[in-house]
Amino acid sequence: MSNSNISQTEIHQNQWQLNQTLAESIMPLLGRLYREKGVEVLLFGKTLVNATTIDIIKTHRLSRHHSTTTVNITQTAPIIEKLIELELSPCCIDVGQLASQYWATNETHHNIGDFLMTALTESIDSSESVEARDVVLYGFGRIGRLLTRILVEKSGPGYPLRLRAIVVRGGRDGDLQKRASLLRRDSVHGQFNGSILVDEDHKALIVNGNYIQIIYANSPQDVDYTQYGINNALVVDNTGVWRDAEGLGQHVACNGASKVLLTAPGKGDIKNIVFGVNHDTIWQTTLLFQQPAVQRMLLRQL
Known part of the structure:
Protein backbone atom coordinates (compact mmCIF):
# COMPACT_ATOMS: atom_id res chain seq x y z
CA MET A 1 0.00 0.00 0.00
CA ILE A 124 -34.96 34.39 24.54
CA ASP A 125 -36.64 35.60 27.73
CA SER A 126 -40.04 35.23 26.11
CA SER A 127 -43.13 35.17 28.31
CA GLU A 128 -44.88 33.01 25.74
CA SER A 129 -45.75 29.57 27.13
CA VAL A 130 -47.50 26.46 25.89
CA GLU A 131 -49.99 24.60 28.05
CA ALA A 132 -50.07 20.91 27.22
CA ARG A 133 -53.34 19.65 25.74
CA ASP A 134 -54.70 16.29 26.91
CA VAL A 135 -54.96 13.75 24.07
CA VAL A 136 -57.10 10.62 24.01
CA LEU A 137 -56.62 7.97 21.33
CA TYR A 138 -59.89 6.25 20.46
CA GLY A 139 -58.73 2.92 19.08
CA PHE A 140 -55.41 1.12 19.33
CA GLY A 141 -54.83 -0.47 15.93
CA ARG A 142 -51.71 0.21 13.90
CA ILE A 143 -52.45 3.93 13.52
CA GLY A 144 -53.17 4.23 17.23
CA ARG A 145 -49.94 2.48 18.15
CA LEU A 146 -47.88 4.63 15.79
CA LEU A 147 -49.48 7.79 17.20
CA THR A 148 -48.61 6.51 20.68
CA ARG A 149 -44.98 6.14 19.68
CA ILE A 150 -44.86 9.65 18.23
CA LEU A 151 -46.61 11.33 21.17
CA VAL A 152 -44.46 9.52 23.72
CA GLU A 153 -41.26 10.30 21.86
CA LYS A 154 -42.17 13.99 21.70
CA SER A 155 -43.43 14.32 25.27
CA GLY A 156 -41.65 16.94 27.31
CA PRO A 157 -41.78 20.57 28.45
CA GLY A 158 -43.13 22.86 25.77
CA TYR A 159 -44.67 20.13 23.63
CA PRO A 160 -48.37 21.00 23.26
CA LEU A 161 -49.79 17.47 23.22
CA ARG A 162 -49.86 15.02 26.13
CA LEU A 163 -51.19 11.49 25.68
CA ARG A 164 -53.42 10.72 28.67
CA ALA A 165 -55.62 7.77 27.67
CA ILE A 166 -56.44 5.13 25.07
CA VAL A 167 -59.99 3.84 24.59
CA VAL A 168 -60.42 0.25 23.42
CA ARG A 169 -62.95 -2.54 23.44
CA GLY A 170 -62.45 -5.74 25.38
CA GLY A 171 -61.05 -5.99 28.86
CA ARG A 172 -60.39 -9.72 29.04
CA ASP A 173 -57.64 -11.17 31.19
CA GLY A 174 -54.25 -10.58 29.64
CA ASP A 175 -55.52 -7.78 27.40
CA LEU A 176 -53.07 -5.17 28.72
CA GLN A 177 -50.09 -7.49 28.26
CA LYS A 178 -51.20 -8.19 24.68
CA ARG A 179 -51.53 -4.48 23.85
CA ALA A 180 -48.15 -3.74 25.44
CA SER A 181 -46.61 -6.48 23.30
CA LEU A 182 -48.15 -5.03 20.12
CA LEU A 183 -46.76 -1.60 21.02
CA ARG A 184 -43.29 -3.05 21.62
CA ARG A 185 -43.04 -4.76 18.25
CA ASP A 186 -44.34 -3.72 14.85
CA SER A 187 -43.79 -5.86 11.76
CA VAL A 188 -43.10 -2.76 9.63
CA HIS A 189 -41.78 -0.11 12.02
CA GLY A 190 -39.77 -2.47 14.18
CA GLN A 191 -38.98 -2.51 17.88
CA PHE A 192 -40.19 0.31 20.11
CA ASN A 193 -37.19 2.18 21.51
CA GLY A 194 -38.19 2.63 25.12
CA SER A 195 -39.69 1.19 28.28
CA ILE A 196 -43.23 -0.16 28.62
CA LEU A 197 -44.62 -1.16 32.01
CA VAL A 198 -48.05 -2.65 32.63
CA ASP A 199 -50.13 -1.53 35.63
CA GLU A 200 -52.80 -4.22 35.90
CA ASP A 201 -54.32 -2.80 39.09
CA HIS A 202 -55.10 0.58 37.55
CA LYS A 203 -55.51 -0.59 33.93
CA ALA A 204 -52.72 1.56 32.55
CA LEU A 205 -49.52 1.48 30.53
CA ILE A 206 -46.47 3.47 31.62
CA VAL A 207 -44.52 4.23 28.44
CA ASN A 208 -41.22 6.06 28.85
CA GLY A 209 -42.61 7.58 32.05
CA ASN A 210 -45.92 8.61 30.44
CA TYR A 211 -48.87 7.28 32.43
CA ILE A 212 -51.50 6.24 29.87
CA GLN A 213 -54.90 5.17 31.14
CA ILE A 214 -56.53 2.31 29.23
CA ILE A 215 -60.30 2.82 29.14
CA TYR A 216 -62.58 0.00 28.07
CA ALA A 217 -65.76 1.11 26.29
CA ASN A 218 -67.94 -0.04 23.40
CA SER A 219 -68.99 3.45 22.28
CA PRO A 220 -68.07 7.10 22.95
CA GLN A 221 -71.20 7.60 25.07
CA ASP A 222 -69.84 5.12 27.62
CA VAL A 223 -66.85 7.30 28.50
CA ASP A 224 -66.47 10.05 31.11
CA TYR A 225 -62.91 11.32 30.83
CA THR A 226 -63.23 13.58 33.85
CA GLN A 227 -63.20 10.47 36.03
CA TYR A 228 -59.54 10.12 35.07
CA GLY A 229 -58.64 13.78 35.53
CA ILE A 230 -58.83 14.44 31.80
CA ASN A 231 -60.40 17.71 30.67
CA ASN A 232 -60.78 19.62 27.42
CA ALA A 233 -59.29 16.63 25.61
CA LEU A 234 -58.49 16.27 21.93
CA VAL A 235 -59.89 12.87 20.93
CA VAL A 236 -58.17 11.20 17.97
CA ASP A 237 -60.53 8.68 16.39
CA ASN A 238 -58.45 6.16 14.46
CA THR A 239 -61.08 3.41 14.28
CA GLY A 240 -62.71 4.55 11.03
CA VAL A 241 -66.12 3.58 12.43
CA TRP A 242 -67.46 7.14 12.57
CA ARG A 243 -66.49 9.48 9.73
CA ASP A 244 -69.27 12.07 9.55
CA ALA A 245 -70.16 14.99 11.80
CA GLU A 246 -73.00 13.18 13.53
CA GLY A 247 -70.92 10.13 14.40
CA LEU A 248 -67.83 12.06 15.46
CA GLY A 249 -70.01 14.40 17.48
CA GLN A 250 -70.50 11.57 19.96
CA HIS A 251 -66.91 12.08 21.10
CA VAL A 252 -67.39 15.79 21.78
CA ALA A 253 -70.51 14.97 23.80
CA CYS A 254 -68.34 12.98 26.23
CA ASN A 255 -67.45 14.61 29.52
CA GLY A 256 -63.91 15.93 29.35
CA ALA A 257 -63.66 15.99 25.52
CA SER A 258 -63.90 19.15 23.43
CA LYS A 259 -62.47 18.36 19.98
CA VAL A 260 -62.11 15.32 17.76
CA LEU A 261 -59.57 14.57 15.05
CA LEU A 262 -60.31 11.93 12.41
CA THR A 263 -57.46 9.89 10.89
CA ALA A 264 -59.58 8.33 8.11
CA PRO A 265 -61.13 10.06 5.07
CA GLY A 266 -64.16 12.07 6.19
CA LYS A 267 -67.69 11.86 4.91
CA GLY A 268 -70.35 14.51 4.38
CA ASP A 269 -69.36 17.91 5.75
CA ILE A 270 -66.08 16.70 7.31
CA LYS A 271 -63.13 18.45 5.65
CA ASN A 272 -60.12 16.38 4.63
CA ILE A 273 -56.87 18.20 5.41
CA VAL A 274 -53.88 17.83 3.07
CA PHE A 275 -50.69 19.58 4.14
CA GLY A 276 -49.56 22.02 1.47
CA VAL A 277 -53.07 22.23 0.00
CA ASN A 278 -55.56 23.31 2.66
CA HIS A 279 -53.70 22.94 5.97
CA ASP A 280 -54.55 26.58 6.77
CA THR A 281 -58.00 25.25 7.64
CA ILE A 282 -56.48 23.84 10.82
CA TRP A 283 -55.24 27.27 11.91
CA GLN A 284 -58.64 28.79 11.21
CA THR A 285 -60.83 26.23 12.96
CA THR A 286 -58.79 24.89 15.86
CA LEU A 287 -57.86 27.15 18.75
CA LEU A 288 -55.13 24.73 19.77
CA PHE A 289 -53.11 25.67 16.71
CA GLN A 290 -53.64 29.42 16.90
CA GLN A 291 -50.85 30.04 19.41
CA PRO A 292 -47.64 31.05 17.56
CA ALA A 293 -45.45 28.84 19.75
CA VAL A 294 -47.66 25.83 19.03
CA GLN A 295 -47.64 26.55 15.31
CA ARG A 296 -43.83 26.62 15.27
CA MET A 297 -43.68 23.39 17.28
CA LEU A 298 -46.22 21.50 15.18
CA LEU A 299 -45.60 22.83 11.69
CA ARG A 300 -42.94 20.23 10.97
CA GLN A 301 -44.97 17.44 12.56
CA LEU A 302 -48.02 17.75 10.31
Whole structure:
Protein backbone atom coordinates (compact mmCIF):
# COMPACT_ATOMS: atom_id res chain seq x y z
CA MET A 1 0.00 0.00 0.00
CA SER A 2 1.38 3.39 -0.99
CA ASN A 3 1.98 6.22 1.43
CA SER A 4 -0.78 8.24 -0.25
CA ASN A 5 -3.32 5.46 0.35
CA ILE A 6 -2.23 5.14 3.97
CA SER A 7 -2.57 8.88 4.36
CA GLN A 8 -6.09 8.86 2.92
CA THR A 9 -7.07 5.98 5.20
CA GLU A 10 -5.85 7.82 8.26
CA ILE A 11 -7.57 11.02 7.19
CA HIS A 12 -10.97 9.34 6.84
CA GLN A 13 -10.57 7.32 10.04
CA ASN A 14 -9.57 10.40 12.03
CA GLN A 15 -12.48 12.40 10.60
CA TRP A 16 -14.93 9.63 11.47
CA GLN A 17 -13.60 9.38 15.02
CA LEU A 18 -13.84 13.16 15.41
CA ASN A 19 -17.45 13.11 14.17
CA GLN A 20 -18.30 10.33 16.61
CA THR A 21 -16.71 12.20 19.51
CA LEU A 22 -18.56 15.40 18.70
CA ALA A 23 -21.88 13.57 18.18
CA GLU A 24 -21.48 11.82 21.53
CA SER A 25 -20.69 15.14 23.22
CA ILE A 26 -23.81 16.94 21.92
CA MET A 27 -26.27 14.09 22.57
CA PRO A 28 -26.72 14.93 26.29
CA LEU A 29 -27.02 18.63 25.41
CA LEU A 30 -29.80 17.90 22.93
CA GLY A 31 -31.59 15.92 25.63
CA ARG A 32 -31.22 18.67 28.21
CA LEU A 33 -32.47 21.35 25.83
CA TYR A 34 -35.61 19.34 25.13
CA ARG A 35 -36.33 17.93 28.60
CA GLU A 36 -35.42 21.01 30.64
CA LYS A 37 -36.36 23.88 28.30
CA GLY A 38 -38.75 22.40 25.76
CA VAL A 39 -36.38 23.29 22.90
CA GLU A 40 -36.40 20.84 20.00
CA VAL A 41 -33.20 21.04 17.97
CA LEU A 42 -33.52 20.35 14.24
CA LEU A 43 -31.03 20.03 11.42
CA PHE A 44 -32.66 21.33 8.23
CA GLY A 45 -36.06 20.14 9.44
CA LYS A 46 -35.00 16.74 10.82
CA THR A 47 -35.14 16.42 14.60
CA LEU A 48 -32.00 15.54 16.54
CA VAL A 49 -33.90 14.73 19.73
CA ASN A 50 -33.33 11.09 20.77
CA ALA A 51 -31.05 10.60 17.75
CA THR A 52 -28.21 8.09 17.98
CA THR A 53 -24.57 8.92 17.25
CA ILE A 54 -24.86 7.44 13.76
CA ASP A 55 -28.16 9.25 13.14
CA ILE A 56 -26.53 12.59 13.97
CA ILE A 57 -23.60 11.92 11.62
CA LYS A 58 -25.84 10.76 8.77
CA THR A 59 -28.17 13.74 9.17
CA HIS A 60 -25.23 16.11 8.87
CA ARG A 61 -24.11 14.38 5.69
CA LEU A 62 -27.57 14.85 4.18
CA SER A 63 -27.34 18.59 4.87
CA ARG A 64 -25.67 19.04 1.47
CA HIS A 65 -29.14 18.68 -0.06
CA HIS A 66 -30.40 21.71 1.88
CA SER A 67 -27.47 24.11 1.75
CA THR A 68 -24.97 25.33 -0.83
CA THR A 69 -22.23 23.89 1.41
CA THR A 70 -22.27 20.83 3.67
CA VAL A 71 -22.79 21.72 7.31
CA ASN A 72 -20.63 19.49 9.51
CA ILE A 73 -20.69 18.65 13.20
CA THR A 74 -17.68 20.83 13.95
CA GLN A 75 -19.85 23.79 12.88
CA THR A 76 -23.07 22.85 14.69
CA ALA A 77 -21.53 21.53 17.93
CA PRO A 78 -20.36 24.97 19.24
CA ILE A 79 -23.80 26.41 18.45
CA ILE A 80 -25.53 23.65 20.43
CA GLU A 81 -23.08 24.12 23.30
CA LYS A 82 -23.95 27.82 23.40
CA LEU A 83 -27.72 27.16 23.24
CA ILE A 84 -27.62 25.35 26.57
CA GLU A 85 -26.38 28.58 28.20
CA LEU A 86 -29.27 30.72 26.93
CA GLU A 87 -32.60 31.31 28.68
CA LEU A 88 -34.85 29.97 25.94
CA SER A 89 -38.60 29.56 25.85
CA PRO A 90 -40.09 26.39 24.29
CA CYS A 91 -39.50 26.42 20.54
CA CYS A 92 -37.93 24.62 17.57
CA ILE A 93 -34.41 25.71 16.60
CA ASP A 94 -32.81 24.63 13.33
CA VAL A 95 -29.05 24.53 13.93
CA GLY A 96 -28.48 23.72 10.26
CA GLN A 97 -29.86 27.06 9.19
CA LEU A 98 -28.08 28.87 12.02
CA ALA A 99 -24.76 27.23 11.15
CA SER A 100 -25.14 28.12 7.47
CA GLN A 101 -25.78 31.76 8.34
CA TYR A 102 -23.03 32.03 10.95
CA TRP A 103 -20.17 30.29 9.15
CA ALA A 104 -20.89 32.16 5.91
CA THR A 105 -19.47 35.31 7.52
CA ASN A 106 -17.32 33.98 10.39
CA GLU A 107 -14.16 31.88 10.55
CA THR A 108 -14.07 31.19 14.30
CA HIS A 109 -16.67 30.39 16.95
CA HIS A 110 -15.90 33.44 19.09
CA ASN A 111 -18.96 35.44 17.95
CA ILE A 112 -21.52 32.64 18.24
CA GLY A 113 -23.00 34.00 21.47
CA ASP A 114 -23.72 37.45 20.01
CA PHE A 115 -25.02 35.88 16.79
CA LEU A 116 -27.50 33.68 18.67
CA MET A 117 -28.70 36.53 20.86
CA THR A 118 -29.68 38.39 17.69
CA ALA A 119 -30.98 35.42 15.69
CA LEU A 120 -33.08 34.01 18.54
CA THR A 121 -34.44 37.25 19.99
CA GLU A 122 -38.05 36.00 19.95
CA SER A 123 -37.16 32.82 21.84
CA ILE A 124 -34.96 34.39 24.54
CA ASP A 125 -36.64 35.60 27.73
CA SER A 126 -40.04 35.23 26.11
CA SER A 127 -43.13 35.17 28.31
CA GLU A 128 -44.88 33.01 25.74
CA SER A 129 -45.75 29.57 27.13
CA VAL A 130 -47.50 26.46 25.89
CA GLU A 131 -49.99 24.60 28.05
CA ALA A 132 -50.07 20.91 27.22
CA ARG A 133 -53.34 19.65 25.74
CA ASP A 134 -54.70 16.29 26.91
CA VAL A 135 -54.96 13.75 24.07
CA VAL A 136 -57.10 10.62 24.01
CA LEU A 137 -56.62 7.97 21.33
CA TYR A 138 -59.89 6.25 20.46
CA GLY A 139 -58.73 2.92 19.08
CA PHE A 140 -55.41 1.12 19.33
CA GLY A 141 -54.83 -0.47 15.93
CA ARG A 142 -51.71 0.21 13.90
CA ILE A 143 -52.45 3.93 13.52
CA GLY A 144 -53.17 4.23 17.23
CA ARG A 145 -49.94 2.48 18.15
CA LEU A 146 -47.88 4.63 15.79
CA LEU A 147 -49.48 7.79 17.20
CA THR A 148 -48.61 6.51 20.68
CA ARG A 149 -44.98 6.14 19.68
CA ILE A 150 -44.86 9.65 18.23
CA LEU A 151 -46.61 11.33 21.17
CA VAL A 152 -44.46 9.52 23.72
CA GLU A 153 -41.26 10.30 21.86
CA LYS A 154 -42.17 13.99 21.70
CA SER A 155 -43.43 14.32 25.27
CA GLY A 156 -41.65 16.94 27.31
CA PRO A 157 -41.78 20.57 28.45
CA GLY A 158 -43.13 22.86 25.77
CA TYR A 159 -44.67 20.13 23.63
CA PRO A 160 -48.37 21.00 23.26
CA LEU A 161 -49.79 17.47 23.22
CA ARG A 162 -49.86 15.02 26.13
CA LEU A 163 -51.19 11.49 25.68
CA ARG A 164 -53.42 10.72 28.67
CA ALA A 165 -55.62 7.77 27.67
CA ILE A 166 -56.44 5.13 25.07
CA VAL A 167 -59.99 3.84 24.59
CA VAL A 168 -60.42 0.25 23.42
CA ARG A 169 -62.95 -2.54 23.44
CA GLY A 170 -62.45 -5.74 25.38
CA GLY A 171 -61.05 -5.99 28.86
CA ARG A 172 -60.39 -9.72 29.04
CA ASP A 173 -57.64 -11.17 31.19
CA GLY A 174 -54.25 -10.58 29.64
CA ASP A 175 -55.52 -7.78 27.40
CA LEU A 176 -53.07 -5.17 28.72
CA GLN A 177 -50.09 -7.49 28.26
CA LYS A 178 -51.20 -8.19 24.68
CA ARG A 179 -51.53 -4.48 23.85
CA ALA A 180 -48.15 -3.74 25.44
CA SER A 181 -46.61 -6.48 23.30
CA LEU A 182 -48.15 -5.03 20.12
CA LEU A 183 -46.76 -1.60 21.02
CA ARG A 184 -43.29 -3.05 21.62
CA ARG A 185 -43.04 -4.76 18.25
CA ASP A 186 -44.34 -3.72 14.85
CA SER A 187 -43.79 -5.86 11.76
CA VAL A 188 -43.10 -2.76 9.63
CA HIS A 189 -41.78 -0.11 12.02
CA GLY A 190 -39.77 -2.47 14.18
CA GLN A 191 -38.98 -2.51 17.88
CA PHE A 192 -40.19 0.31 20.11
CA ASN A 193 -37.19 2.18 21.51
CA GLY A 194 -38.19 2.63 25.12
CA SER A 195 -39.69 1.19 28.28
CA ILE A 196 -43.23 -0.16 28.62
CA LEU A 197 -44.62 -1.16 32.01
CA VAL A 198 -48.05 -2.65 32.63
CA ASP A 199 -50.13 -1.53 35.63
CA GLU A 200 -52.80 -4.22 35.90
CA ASP A 201 -54.32 -2.80 39.09
CA HIS A 202 -55.10 0.58 37.55
CA LYS A 203 -55.51 -0.59 33.93
CA ALA A 204 -52.72 1.56 32.55
CA LEU A 205 -49.52 1.48 30.53
CA ILE A 206 -46.47 3.47 31.62
CA VAL A 207 -44.52 4.23 28.44
CA ASN A 208 -41.22 6.06 28.85
CA GLY A 209 -42.61 7.58 32.05
CA ASN A 210 -45.92 8.61 30.44
CA TYR A 211 -48.87 7.28 32.43
CA ILE A 212 -51.50 6.24 29.87
CA GLN A 213 -54.90 5.17 31.14
CA ILE A 214 -56.53 2.31 29.23
CA ILE A 215 -60.30 2.82 29.14
CA TYR A 216 -62.58 0.00 28.07
CA ALA A 217 -65.76 1.11 26.29
CA ASN A 218 -67.94 -0.04 23.40
CA SER A 219 -68.99 3.45 22.28
CA PRO A 220 -68.07 7.10 22.95
CA GLN A 221 -71.20 7.60 25.07
CA ASP A 222 -69.84 5.12 27.62
CA VAL A 223 -66.85 7.30 28.50
CA ASP A 224 -66.47 10.05 31.11
CA TYR A 225 -62.91 11.32 30.83
CA THR A 226 -63.23 13.58 33.85
CA GLN A 227 -63.20 10.47 36.03
CA TYR A 228 -59.54 10.12 35.07
CA GLY A 229 -58.64 13.78 35.53
CA ILE A 230 -58.83 14.44 31.80
CA ASN A 231 -60.40 17.71 30.67
CA ASN A 232 -60.78 19.62 27.42
CA ALA A 233 -59.29 16.63 25.61
CA LEU A 234 -58.49 16.27 21.93
CA VAL A 235 -59.89 12.87 20.93
CA VAL A 236 -58.17 11.20 17.97
CA ASP A 237 -60.53 8.68 16.39
CA ASN A 238 -58.45 6.16 14.46
CA THR A 239 -61.08 3.41 14.28
CA GLY A 240 -62.71 4.55 11.03
CA VAL A 241 -66.12 3.58 12.43
CA TRP A 242 -67.46 7.14 12.57
CA ARG A 243 -66.49 9.48 9.73
CA ASP A 244 -69.27 12.07 9.55
CA ALA A 245 -70.16 14.99 11.80
CA GLU A 246 -73.00 13.18 13.53
CA GLY A 247 -70.92 10.13 14.40
CA LEU A 248 -67.83 12.06 15.46
CA GLY A 249 -70.01 14.40 17.48
CA GLN A 250 -70.50 11.57 19.96
CA HIS A 251 -66.91 12.08 21.10
CA VAL A 252 -67.39 15.79 21.78
CA ALA A 253 -70.51 14.97 23.80
CA CYS A 254 -68.34 12.98 26.23
CA ASN A 255 -67.45 14.61 29.52
CA GLY A 256 -63.91 15.93 29.35
CA ALA A 257 -63.66 15.99 25.52
CA SER A 258 -63.90 19.15 23.43
CA LYS A 259 -62.47 18.36 19.98
CA VAL A 260 -62.11 15.32 17.76
CA LEU A 261 -59.57 14.57 15.05
CA LEU A 262 -60.31 11.93 12.41
CA THR A 263 -57.46 9.89 10.89
CA ALA A 264 -59.58 8.33 8.11
CA PRO A 265 -61.13 10.06 5.07
CA GLY A 266 -64.16 12.07 6.19
CA LYS A 267 -67.69 11.86 4.91
CA GLY A 268 -70.35 14.51 4.38
CA ASP A 269 -69.36 17.91 5.75
CA ILE A 270 -66.08 16.70 7.31
CA LYS A 271 -63.13 18.45 5.65
CA ASN A 272 -60.12 16.38 4.63
CA ILE A 273 -56.87 18.20 5.41
CA VAL A 274 -53.88 17.83 3.07
CA PHE A 275 -50.69 19.58 4.14
CA GLY A 276 -49.56 22.02 1.47
CA VAL A 277 -53.07 22.23 0.00
CA ASN A 278 -55.56 23.31 2.66
CA HIS A 279 -53.70 22.94 5.97
CA ASP A 280 -54.55 26.58 6.77
CA THR A 281 -58.00 25.25 7.64
CA ILE A 282 -56.48 23.84 10.82
CA TRP A 283 -55.24 27.27 11.91
CA GLN A 284 -58.64 28.79 11.21
CA THR A 285 -60.83 26.23 12.96
CA THR A 286 -58.79 24.89 15.86
CA LEU A 287 -57.86 27.15 18.75
CA LEU A 288 -55.13 24.73 19.77
CA PHE A 289 -53.11 25.67 16.71
CA GLN A 290 -53.64 29.42 16.90
CA GLN A 291 -50.85 30.04 19.41
CA PRO A 292 -47.64 31.05 17.56
CA ALA A 293 -45.45 28.84 19.75
CA VAL A 294 -47.66 25.83 19.03
CA GLN A 295 -47.64 26.55 15.31
CA ARG A 296 -43.83 26.62 15.27
CA MET A 297 -43.68 23.39 17.28
CA LEU A 298 -46.22 21.50 15.18
CA LEU A 299 -45.60 22.83 11.69
CA ARG A 300 -42.94 20.23 10.97
CA GLN A 301 -44.97 17.44 12.56
CA LEU A 302 -48.02 17.75 10.31
